[in-house]
Amino acid sequence: MTLAASTVSQLRKAIEAVERRSPPRAAPDVGEPEWFLGARALDGALPEGGLSRRALHDVSVASPGDGAAATGFLLALLARFPRDGDVLWCQSAMNRREYGGLYGPGLEGFGFPAERLVQVSVRSGKELAWAMEEGVRSASLAAVVGEGLALDFTATRRLSLASTETAVPCLILAPPGPMAASAAMTRWRVSTVPQFPTTPTPAPPHKGEGKAADIPLPLVGRGRGGGSVSKGGGGDMTQSYATGFERTAFHLELLRCRGGRPGSWRMAWDHETHSFHPLSPAGDREFPSQPALSRRKAG
Amino acid sequence: MALLEGGAKGLRVTALNAAAAEKGVRPGQALTDARAICPGLLTFPADPEGDRAALLGLARWCDRYSPYVAPVFSPGSGPEGNGPEGNGPAGIALDITGCAHLFGGEAGLMRDAVRRLRRIGFSAHPGLADTPGAAAAIAGWSGARDIAGRILPEGGIAAGTALLPVEALRLSPETCLLLGRLGLKRIGEVAAVPRSALARRFRSAEIAGDVQRRLDQFSGAEAEPIEPLRPQVACRAHLNFAEPLIDALAIGDVLDHLLVKVACGLEAEGKGARALTLNACRTDGTVVGLEVRLSRPSRSVSHIRRLFADRLEQIDPGYGIDALILSVDAAQELSYAAETLERSLDRQAEGVAILVDRLMNRLGPERIWRAAPVESHIPERAERFVPAAAAVAAEAASPRRAAPRPFRLLEEPEEITATAEVPDGPPRQFVWRRVNRRVARATGPERIAPEWWRLGEAAIERDYYAVEDTEGRRYWLFRAGHYRADGKAMPRWFMHGLFA
Numbered sequence: 031m032t033l034a035a036s037t038v039s040q041l042r043k044a045i046e047a048v049e050r051r052s053p054p055r056a057a058p059d060v061g062e063p064e065w066f067l068g069a070r071a072l073d074g075a076l077p078e079g080g081l082s083r084r085a086l087h088d089v090s091v092a093s094p095g096d097g098a099a100a101t102g103f104l105l106a107l108l109a110r111f112p113r114d115g116d117v118l119w120c121q122s123a124m125n126r127r128e129y130g131g132l133y134g135p136g137l138e139g140f141g142f143p144a145e146r147l148v149q150v151s152v153r154s155g156k157e158l159a160w161a162m163e164e165g166v167r168s169a170s171l172a173a174v175v176g177e178g179l180a181l182d183f184t185a186t187r188r189l190s191l192a193s194t195e196t197a198v199p200c201l202i203l204a205p206p207g208p209m210a211a212s213a214a215m216t217r218w219r220v221s222t223v224p225q226f227p228t229t230p231t232p233a234p235p236h237k238g239e240g241k242a243a244d245i246p247l248p249l250v251g252r253g254r255g256g257g258s259v260s261k262g263g264g265g266d267m268t269q270s271y272a273t274g275f276e277r278t279a280f281h282l283e284l285l286r287c288r289g290g291r292p293g294s295w296r297m298a299w300d301h302e303t304h305s306f307h308p309l310s311p312a313g314d315r316e317f318p319s320q321p322a323l324s325r326r327k328a329g
Numbered sequence: 330m331a332l333l334e335g336g337a338k339g340l341r342v343t344a345l346n347a348a349a350a351e352k353g354v355r356p357g358q359a360l361t362d363a364r365a366i367c368p369g370l371l372t373f374p375a376d377p378e379g380d381r382a383a384l385l386g387l388a389r390w391c392d393r394y395s396p397y398v399a400p401v402f403s404p405g406s407g408p409e410g411n412g413p414e415g416n417g418p419a420g421i422a423l424d425i426t427g428c429a430h431l432f433g434g435e436a437g438l439m440r441d442a443v444r445r446l447r448r449i450g451f452s453a454h455p456g457l458a459d460t461p462g463a464a465a466a467i468a469g470w471s472g473a474r475d476i477a478g479r480i481l482p483e484g485g486i487a488a489g490t491a492l493l494p495v496e497a498l499r500l501s502p503e504t505c506l507l508l509g510r511l512g513l514k515r516i517g518e519v520a521a522v523p524r525s526a527l528a529r530r531f532r533s534a535e536i537a538g539d540v541q542r543r544l545d546q547f548s549g550a551e552a553e554p555i556e557p558l559r560p561q562v563a564c565r566a567h568l569n570f571a572e573p574l575i576d577a578l579a580i581g582d583v584l585d586h587l588l589v590k591v592a593c594g595l596e597a598e599g600k601g602a603r604a605l606t607l608n609a610c611r612t613d614g615t616v617v618g619l620e621v622r623l624s625r626p627s628r629s630v631s632h633i634r635r636l637f638a639d640r641l642e643q644i645d646p647g648y649g650i651d652a653l654i655l656s657v658d659a660a661q662e663l664s665y666a667a668e669t670l671e672r673s674l675d676r677q678a679e680g681v682a683i684l685v686d687r688l689m690n691r692l693g694p695e696r697i698w699r700a701a702p703v704e705s706h707i708p709e710r711a712e713r714f715v716p717a718a719a720a721v722a723a724e725a726a727s728p729r730r731a732a733p734r735p736f737r738l739l740e741e742p743e744e745i746t747a748t749a750e751v752p753d754g755p756p757r758q759f760v761w762r763r764v765n766r767r768v769a770r771a772t773g774p775e776r777i778a779p780e781w782w783r784l785g786e787a788a789i790e791r792d793y794y795a796v797e798d799t800e801g802r803r804y805w806l807f808r809a810g811h812y813r814a815d816g817k818a819m820p821r822w823f824m825h826g827l828f829a
Contacts, residue, residue: 131738135702150692170677224801
């Protein structure tokens, strides 16, 4: 049985309409800037072509060791956030002892100025929920982040409603462990990706090959003429400062997204340009389109 | 019944009740003598600390009558006599200037106080006069039974107290004894002696001066300010209830009323409150207080009201609350112009300040902060925590750091076991929190020298490495000290921060 294309598109529209209507949404301010993540793959999967500012977003870790990566992703999201203003960061005292507190000089590298941060130490999930809701309802913050304690469904629902009203987005960095029910609009899971060193500036094309052989390189660097992605210096353990550490690679999974398409991506965050770039499946750092094209021509 | 205190000469009676006094027991008697006079004497150990605390509590309770309340201690043997070193609680002094009409005049106030105190189990001996000294004398030594007899009219000190014994002058017992030997037994007699003649009668000028000073304080020739228990408040409002309140809802309603009064007072003075206290006087004579602090001066009723509202449930009404007092403990200039201008300029900053106040008052001021950069190379000193209310100036010229910094810094560096390939190289692998991690790549070292001017000889320089393990996790660790050629002192490795 086949359906006419028009029927399908009609159904799609109907579904979209239902999905868009479901959260009671206040009319967005005129000129409210969008919260784009800057990578087509990510933004395309989200319902409004970007993250919603009037919603709760939940970031969790794949394993307990990925806490730093999840923090990094969250900081990247905040750095992409188009509005100035203070960010309220609530962390449980326990979590702070375990994983450390936010450190200003390091935050700057992620594009998030430390002086915009107001930090709160909480002791219980109840306090966390209260502090976050106060933050969201005060409407004078850019965003509210809660970290380290599990919130129950009611708390997340309240936060999400408050966020819908005031347009202060709410982000949760969930503690490691089984995922609790949540009213979050999007749920992300972040894990660390092994990261291979790259040269800060790409070598000119057709320079020759061979240099790339000293580290396990993905396919791209091996083809004829593919030497355009030279990986010189990769085997050297002690490089000059800040090589390789100016990018962060994540494995991002969008587990749930109302009105969007869940998916999974490997992305690199560039500390200089404050943008996400896709990593090729094999772990390469370059844009895959250019070398792939040249290889096809050469072949 | 009597209270006892151990001393150099055995147990002695320090205080007694009326029944014991009738039988002839006197304070200062040895216990054995007292027992001989009154075999059925019930005795309890005295608790001077407890007495003092009780007096302070009662003084706070008296806050309902006047903002100027001070506990008074009986004269000790010290030269000052009425310091806390004195023998014990003697009474409470209230300056009721301008307060009496609220309670139906001076007599009405005294009657109210005596009645309320009696209800909670205290027998009170009030006295009212132009000077604290004379009032204390009346309170302690006047035999008048009725309230009216205990009030000296304005300018009536000399006439009203002439017949009181010299002990009422608050002199030390030795001085009183001396005056008695001189034949001066009543205040009127002492006051009648010319000053120069009085000075000549005493051996030391010190005692003479003391007597003279007390006399002057008594008559008002020398001012004797009451040092109030609470510092002078900028603004204050209170409400007494005919029937005690027992539920928090009603307290909230009264608070609204008081807040409006206080806000009007503040506005008239062009000030904003920085700290407020709400004291609830309970019917049993105890007081519970609730303090609220603000990060920037404000007289917004709704804002302060919300700060209190979060914590009103902390007030335990007990058997009921019969008075609420709201006082501004600290205030700062806040002109009307500044208020409106500020509001229009940075509504956002004000919103954050209001939020910070709420969090601070609920969670405690130490649990909310901002980090301000500090010019120091030592990583843990490169930041300092400041109260969240203070806006942190953006770093004017942020030093561009050549080496990476972690965005999570552990509170204390954690020691790890690490193996390095070469003595001065980064670790090849390390164990942190019992997990073995192999290093895939590393940058460094970045040498951070200790601040020798702070730590002296004990300081060890650190070599920091940013490393990435085979799973892609990034760490910031350092080696304290160096490997030495003789292999004796091994450097220690520490984990200090996390990256992504």
